[in-house]
Amino acid sequence: MGRKILLDKIDIPGILGFDVYRNNGGYSAVEKALKTMSPDQVLDEVKKSGIRGRGGAGFPAGMKWSFLDRSTNNPRYLICNADESEPGTFKDRYLMEKLPHLLIEGLIVSSYALGANTCFIYIRGEFKYLVGILEKAIFEARKNGFIGKNILSSGYSLDIYVHPGAGAYICGEETALIESLEGKRGNPRIKPPFPASKGLYQCPTVVNNVETLASIGPIIIMGGEEYAKIGTGKSTGTKLISASGHINQPGVYEIEMGISVEDFIYLDEYCGGIRGSKKLKAIVAGGSSVPVLPENLVFKTAKNETRLMTYESLAEGGFESGTMLGSGGLIVYDEDACMVRNTWNFSRFYHHESCGQCSPCREGTGWMEKVLYRIEHGQGRIEDIDLLVNISKNIEGNTICPLGDAAAWPVASAIRHFREEFEFHVKHPEKIKNKDHGNIQKLFVP
Amino acid sequence: MAKVTIDNHVVEVPDGTTILQAARLIGGDIVPPTMCYYSKLEGSGGKCRTCLVKVSQSSGKDSRPMPKLVASCSTPVADGMVVQNITSPEVLEARKAIVEFLLINHPLDCPVCDQAGECDLQNLSYEHGLETTRYKEERRDYPSVDIGPYVKLHMNRCILCYRCVYTADQIAGKRIHGILYRGDVAEISTFIQNSIENEFSGNIIDVCPVGALTDKTFRFKSRVWFLNPFLAHRDCPTCSGKVTVWKFGKEIYRVTGRKDQFGEVDEFICNTCRFDKKGSEDWIIESPANIDKQSVISQNHYMKIKKGSIIKPLEQKTEPQD
Ligand SMILES: Cc1cc2nc3c(=O)[nH]c(=O)nc-3n(C[C@H](O)[C@H](O)[C@H](O)COP(=O)(O)O)c2cc1C
Ligand code: SF4
Ligand code: FES
Numbered sequence: 001m002g003r004k005i006l007l008d009k010i011d012i013p014g015i016l017g018f019d020v021y022r023n024n025g026g027y028s029a030v031e032k033a034l035k036t037m038s039p040d041q042v043l044d045e046v047k048k049s050g051i052r053g054r055g056g057a058g059f060p061a062g063m064k065w066s067f068l069d070r071s072t073n074n075p076r077y078l079i080c081n082a083d084e085s086e087p088g089t090f091k092d093r094y095l096m097e098k099l100p101h102l103l104i105e106g107l108i109v110s111s112y113a114l115g116a117n118t119c120f121i122y123i124r125g126e127f128k129y130l131v132g133i134l135e136k137a138i139f140e141a142r143k144n145g146f147i148g149k150n151i152l153s154s155g156y157s158l159d160i161y162v163h164p165g166a167g168a169y170i171c172g173e174e175t176a177l178i179e180s181l182e183g184k185r186g187n188p189r190i191k192p193p194f195p196a197s198k199g200l201y202q203c204p205t206v207v208n209n210v211e212t213l214a215s216i217g218p219i220i221i222m223g224g225e226e227y228a229k230i231g232t233g234k235s236t237g238t239k240l241i242s243a244s245g246h247i248n249q250p251g252v253y254e255i256e257m258g259i260s261v262e263d264f265i266y267l268d269e270y271c272g273g274i275r276g277s278k279k280l281k282a283i284v285a286g287g288s289s290v291p292v293l294p295e296n297l298v299f300k301t302a303k304n305e306t307r308l309m310t311y312e313s314l315a316e317g318g319f320e321s322g323t324m325l326g327s328g329g330l331i332v333y334d335e336d337a338c339m340v341r342n343t344w345n346f347s348r349f350y351h352h353e354s355c356g357q358c359s360p361c362r363e364g365t366g367w368m369e370k371v372l373y374r375i376e377h378g379q380g381r382i383e384d385i386d387l388l389v390n391i392s393k394n395i396e397g398n399t400i401c402p403l404g405d406a407a408a409w410p411v412a413s414a415i416r417h418f419r420e421e422f423e424f425h426v427k428h429p430e431k432i433k434n435k436d437h438g439n440i441q442k443l444f445v446p
Numbered sequence: 447m448a449k450v451t452i453d454n455h456v457v458e459v460p461d462g463t464t465i466l467q468a469a470r471l472i473g474g475d476i477v478p479p480t481m482c483y484y485s486k487l488e489g490s491g492g493k494c495r496t497c498l499v500k501v502s503q504s505s506g507k508d509s510r511p512m513p514k515l516v517a518s519c520s521t522p523v524a525d526g527m528v529v530q531n532i533t534s535p536e537v538l539e540a541r542k543a544i545v546e547f548l549l550i551n552h553p554l555d556c557p558v559c560d561q562a563g564e565c566d567l568q569n570l571s572y573e574h575g576l577e578t579t580r581y582k583e584e585r586r587d588y589p590s591v592d593i594g595p596y597v598k599l600h601m602n603r604c605i606l607c608y609r610c611v612y613t614a615d616q617i618a619g620k621r622i623h624g625i626l627y628r629g630d631v632a633e634i635s636t637f638i639q640n641s642i643e644n645e646f647s648g649n650i651i652d653v654c655p656v657g658a659l660t661d662k663t664f665r666f667k668s669r670v671w672f673l674n675p676f677l678a679h680r681d682c683p684t685c686s687g688k689v690t691v692w693k694f695g696k697e698i699y700r701v702t703g704r705k706d707q708f709g710e711v712d713e714f715i716c717n718t719c720r721f722d723k724k725g726s727e728d729w730i731i732e733s734p735a736n737i738d739k740q741s742v743i744s745q746n747h748y749m750k751i752k753k754g755s756i757i758k759p760l761e762q763k764t765e766p767q768d
């Protein structure tokens with residue numbers, strides 16, 4: 001059993017309520033930070049912990065916090081990014097639903113470290129039912145003196161607000177989120193300036209993922225160094241993985257960073273193996289935006305090293321033979337899954353979610369979706385496959401925000417690793433009429 | 447001050463200047479093309495990506511290149527920065543890709559489009575586009591609509607540069623229109639279809655780089671290259687009254703703002719000057735207008751341009767004959 005830091009209390013009855021949470025050691029991180037530490041000491045612990053952003057990009061949280069512009073008298077803001085909309089990722093929702101006070105506690109400590117007196121939780125529009133849960137937790141924390149003016153007589157004051165979005169994936173991008181929070185159209189901003197100097201209302205702002213911020217409480221309690229002992233290399237601590245797809249036990253799991261991908265997929269403690277004892281075909285390791293990995297690269301890297309659930313190991317091999325941990329949304333495909341259909345599905349998502357601001361993403365995502373639709377529906381041409389590779393290359397790196405890259409990578413990687421299957425679709429339109437046509441080897445059997 | 451090298455030309459500019467502005471100071475064929483940036487509109491730029499350039503050295507202190515191509519219109523210079531535009535094959539390749547993206551949903555209806563001949567998209571595709579299209583799918587299709595009494599909106603031709611939105615916001619003074627929906631079905635729209643009544647609303651026609659917003663008083667009257675442009679002015683109580691009038695013989699067919707070599711108007715003009723003053727007695731003609739921007743309006747010069755080469759600014763400008 002791996003150590004649990006975030007989800008350790010999840011099974012305690014009544015943990016949703018303040019009293020039970022408090023009686024089980026809750027809010028002691030706030031006490032410790034506000035009563036015995038200076039904001040800079042808190043920041044130091046977070047730096048020492050080595051925790052990297054859990055929202056996708058994996059940027060070290062301590063470093064991000066130290067970039068916050070402290071030179072002006074403008075107010076500073078902390079924004080908790082709860083817009084979780086990446087296909088395959090559903091860990092933040094789980095955390096907020098089951099352990100709202102853990103998040104609130106993290107927000108208080110983090111805001112204290114940043115010198116922010118206002119904190120926003122920007123929550124995905126579809127998560128309406130969570131708004132009540134969070135607001136109740138905030139209400140209780142306020143009633144008990146952990147939010148509001150002069151918290152625990154430390155002189156530090158904080159307000160936390162929950163702000164639901166209107167259901168747009170792009171509003172998870174930090175600058176689009178800020179625009180949306182300001183009441184504008186959710187278009188990503190052109191950077192620079194970065195939020196650390198000009199964010200919400202043009203004031204210094206830090207945006208962090210729910211899981212990142214929820215981990216701050218435990219880090220303060222156990223100490224940054226202790227936290228950094230968990231995991232390997234630059235992947236410290238524990239990570240929530242949303243596991244879905246053709247596995248026996250889909251769900252949210254907390255892992256110690258550094259267990260092997262094989263263990264995670266096959267151990268009963270986690271995914272419990274492939275559904276129906278089928279063979280593994282591919283995985284998407286970090287939510288739909290990251291490159292897909294074929295079976296031969298899942299357990300071992302191209303260098304024949306064991307593939308681990310860490311930022312570094314999953315990225316080993318670059319885009320040729322690696323992928324990314326991203327937001328930790330693991331999707332498993334069995335031998336019967338059609339990779340063309342899956343790629344089309346992802347592509348449809350990005351086409352639908354593009355904000356339409358910059359031309360490569362606005363036009364390119366739609367183009368890719370239409371071509372993939374044709375291939376999957378038996379109207380592909382052989383030159384379409386190279387065309388797709390070329391479109392994805394033309395989008396990648398040329399856009400305002402990373403959504404363009406996120407749309408390009410799944411397509412490019414699927415063709416890189418499963419070109420045969422794309423060609424099969426083009427050459428045998430009659431054989432792919434049947435809905436279950438993922439296993440092209442099987443289809444060749446007379 | 448910052449010293450910047452762009453395609454081997456060195457220029458010194460104040461800190462905070464963008465790469466594009468620095469390039470415009472140098473001038474000539476190293477100036478990146480722009481479809482969305484407009485120096486007179488705050489917040490514009492960064493969207494179309496036609497102005498992408500390569501920063502091969504970030505600054506004097508940091509000799510590393512920037513990892514991606516950057517939008518020159520919205521990236522500030524740094525002292526010692528080295529930029530490549532037309533000297534970088536990577537940039538030209540990317541620009542070609544961008545033009546293709548801008549065109550896949552474009553109706554290519556230049557033969558019936560009033561903008562033809564003075565269209566930035568046309569010029570851009572002539573320089574950087576493919577000869578044919580690789581796009582075999584259906585194009586997006588909107589009905590064209592009247593927005594206000596003077597302006598026609600052909601959403602099919604729009605490249606979503608947002609310039610008209612900023613114009614309505616900043617020049618016309620009232621937030622009268624904006625963008626609806628998102629992605630490739632996003633569209634320019636007014637809150638209530640025909641509510642554009644502001645005295646300066648006509649300027650959205652001038653800032654539009656394509657034929658999406660056209661002048662209804664000039665609709666289908668003439669191809670622009672059959673007209674002769676003259677600088678003219680009148681004593682206008684609302685605006686500067688400094689315009690370009692476009693004549694066919696003795697008759698004034700249309701009135702526009704005066705544009706500089708980058709296709710931007712010098713001064714925004716009012717709707718009365720633009721739409722109502724079409725009599726020759728209304729205007730004092732100053733001189734024939736130079737069409738600085740390379741264009742078919744400067745007739746016969748197109749012949750000299752080799753496709754694929756980088757177009758040089760015209761050395762000698764044609765004097766329009768009356
Ligand atoms: C298109 C797009 C969608 C994103 N969606 C989310 C999201 O739903 N949740 C999230 O935490 N980060 C999301 N991000 C990443 C954020 O921009 C930002 O990097 C993150 O919130 C930073 O938090 P972290 O450092 O704690 O990971 C998204 C990024 C992009 C480009
Ligand atoms: S990459 Fe896509 S989502 Fe991001 S700004 Fe450009 S159009 Fe919008
Ligand atoms: S002009 Fe720079 S991105 Fe459009």
